[in-house]
Amino acid sequence: MxxxxxxxxxxxxxxxxxxxxxxxxxxxxxxxxxxxxxxxxxxxxxxxxxxxxxxxxxxxxxxxxxxxxxxxxxxxxxxxxxxxxxxxxxxxxxxxxxxxxSDRDLGIPGEEHSIGAADFVSWYDAHPDDAPTWDFEGATRVAVLGVGNVALDVARVLAKTADEMLVTDIPAQVFEGLKTKQITDVHVFSRRGPAYAKFSPLELRELNHSPNVEVVVHPEGFDVDADGMEHIGKHKSQKMVLDTLANWVGRDEVGKPHRIHLHFMEQPAEVVTDADGKVVAFKTERTHSPNADGTVEGTGEITEWPVGQVYRAIGYKxxxxxxxxxxxxxxxxxxxxxxxxxxxxxxxxxxxxxxxxxxxxxxxxxxxxxxxxxxxxxxxxxxxxxxxxxxxxxxxxxxxxxxxxxxTHEHWLKLNEHEIALGEAQERLRVKVPTREGMLDAGQS
Structure with a gap:
């Protein structure tokens, strides 16, 4: 049977x-x-x-x-x-x-005014259950919390121009939304030092490929102690990440119009809002060098960063x-x-x-x-x-x-062919159908 x-x-x-x-x-x-x-x-x-x-x-x-x-x-x-x-x-x-x-929570004051990376990712990936628009709220500077590949994805999409993204599979609604961005600076924060960054080497190197985006690695907090050296000795990919980051520390800026700033040894402390609930700043606390197990402790030294939005990319749940x-x-x-x-x-x-x-x-x-x-x-x-x-x-x-x-799978194959045809008409590999109704119509027609 x-x-x-x-x-x-x-x-x-x-x-x-x-x-x-x-x-x-x-x-x-x-x-x-x-x-x-x-x-x-x-x-x-x-x-x-x-x-x-x-x-x-x-x-x-x-x-x-x-x-x-x-x-x-x-x-x-x-x-x-x-x-x-x-x-x-x-x-x-x-x-x-x-x-x-879903997005994990931070557990800091003002967190309810931050944005989950999963929501933003779903929007720019044209998830059919998401709203067609995204409000960047006129922000010119934003914060991204986390040092994984999702954080890099979010930072890169926030920093790149809409025209750069038009070669991808994004539908018109995402392109029009990205065109409303006024963001010039994206600040990415990590609680731990560079030896513990979870970026993959390829993802990190690609961060530097945009003709419009400059990657700035800030020297403050860029420390690797004996425990950090032992850690990267056991993880080849993180050694490659550290080498790339080290090459970028302190290099001269070349004047690109957008910047991604990487900050290490800064843990989230508070999302600051005005009387109307609009984000106006983000506070971080400087941390000690990681313990042998990679955990960190705050030093009490607080820095306030003027930003208009805060994106949490600290993990899904x-x-x-x-x-x-x-x-x-x-x-x-x-x-x-x-x-x-x-x-x-x-x-x-x-x-x-x-x-x-x-x-x-x-x-x-x-x-x-x-x-x-x-x-x-x-x-x-x-x-x-x-x-x-x-x-x-x-x-x-x-x-x-x-x-x-x-x-069914047969319906998916028809939808797949339809999206590829939409892309070919625009000299792209694919253009996604962004609505559930449109997907059903394309596949079941």
């Missing part, structure tokens, strides 16, 4: 899990259930549009969706269109891989799913190697998880593959044929009765 599996979440984690299942020795049938019409999750809606090379992963993921054992059922929202107990009528096992799309247990502190589904656990710590039969909602928002694509392999291993070991209704036709009839407008 064929093992029937539902994967809730059509990003890399869910697609890798489906791929690994089909490569096993067990006959399987996999339905990937995704709330958006398009697959690929943060690869499509979390990678900056001026990084098309990173999006090459989409080609590999699309080949997985072409497999005959796998179906893509998009535009289906778990919790409203279908619940866990309903999925268990049709599938022997369910894997949850819904990722992380996952959201709880209806009907599933939830670890509020870790913001993950409680699990043991991908086996979902109830409140007593017992495995819920047939229920599994993988990706960031399993382990937290850490790690790159390689981690996602190994993570999925662990989950699938447990699934194949523990799962038996339990679903009473065992056909694709039964699933399709259920969603039809529920009134769900299911967007």
């Amino acid at each position: 064929t093992l029937r599996v539902a994967v809730v979440g059509g990003g890399p984690a869910g697609i890798y899990a489906a791929d690994i299942l089909t490569k096993s020795d067990v006959d399987v049938s996999v339905d990937i259930i995704e709330r958006l019409p398009a697959p690929f999750g943060l690869v499509r809606y979390g990678v900056a549009p001026d990084h098309p090379r990173i999006k090459e992963i989409i080609k590999a993921l699309d080949r997985v969706l072409d497999k005959p054992e796998i179906r893509f059922l998009g535009n289906v929202n778990f919790g409203t269109d279908v619940k866990l107990e309903e999925l268990q009528e049709f599938y022997d096992a369910v894997i949850f891989s819904t990722g992380a799309k 996952s959201d709880a799913l209806p009907g599933l247990p939830w670890d509020e502190r870790k913001a993950v589904i409680p699990n043991d190697g991908g086996k979902v656990l109830d409140l007593e710590g017992n495995h819920i039969p047939g229920v599994f998880t993988t990706g960031w909602i399993k382990r937290g928002p850490v790690g790159l694509i390689g981690h996602t593959k190994s993570d999925a392999a662990e989950t699938v291993g447990h699934l194949l070991e523990l799962t038996t044929e339990t679903a009473p209704q065992r056909s694709d036709e039964a699933v399709d009839a259920f969603f039809a009765e529920r009134g769900a407008n299911v967007f």
Whole structure:
């Protein structure tokens, strides 16, 4: 008999899990259930549009969706269109891989007046559930908090001109929004020193490629002590990052119209607003050199930076799913190697998880593959044929009765062709369709 599996979440984690299942020795049938019409999750809606090379992963993921054992059922929202107990009528096992799309909190005064990077990223990546416009509030100087690749993406998009971004896949609404920017200076802040920066070497070097943006590494706080040297000795990529940063410290400015300032050893202290709630400044506290474990402590020395907006890029977090247990502190589904656990710590039969909602928002694509392999291993070991209704036709009839407008892989392929055609007309690789209605129309026409 064929093992029937539902994967809730059509990003890399869910697609890798489906791929690994089909490569096993067990006959399987996999339905990937995704709330958006398009697959690929943060690869499509979390990678900056001026990084098309990173999006090459989409080609590999699309080949997985072409497999005959796998179906893509998009535009289906778990919790409203279908619940866990309903999925268990049709599938022997369910894997949850819904990722992380919310922003972590800072816990500082005035934080409610800051902007989550996830919201900004979703806007410039034309997420269909986001508003078509973005208000830069006339700011000329902004702060970005964090030293990961998302912080670099946000800083770069804030600093570059709209015309520079027009070669990417952004639709007209994003281009028109970027044209309203008046930003000249983007200040990026890190609590720790340069040895602990989490940028990837490639992302950091690309920060310096724009003809309109100058990267300024401030020497204050650019310290590497013995613990920092030991740290980079264990992490080759961070040694490359440090070497690049060191080459930029104190170099002469060449007069480009926009600047990205990198500040180290400055931790967030307060978002300052006026009487009307408009951001007017951002306060940081100078920190000590990191301890052996990389943690820092404040010195009490406060600096106030005049900025008009503050963007938090300190990490994503996952959201709880209806009907599933939830670890509020870790913001993950409680699990043991991908086996979902109830409140007593017992495995819920047939229920599994993988990706960031399993382990937290850490790690790159390689981690996602190994993570999925662990989950699938447990699934194949523990799962038996339990679903009473065992056909694709039964699933399709259920969603039809529920009134769900299911967007299949064939529909996605039509949408994909449509976006590529839009791009070709403008000598670009692609132009995204920014609305859910437009996506559905393009794919199902």
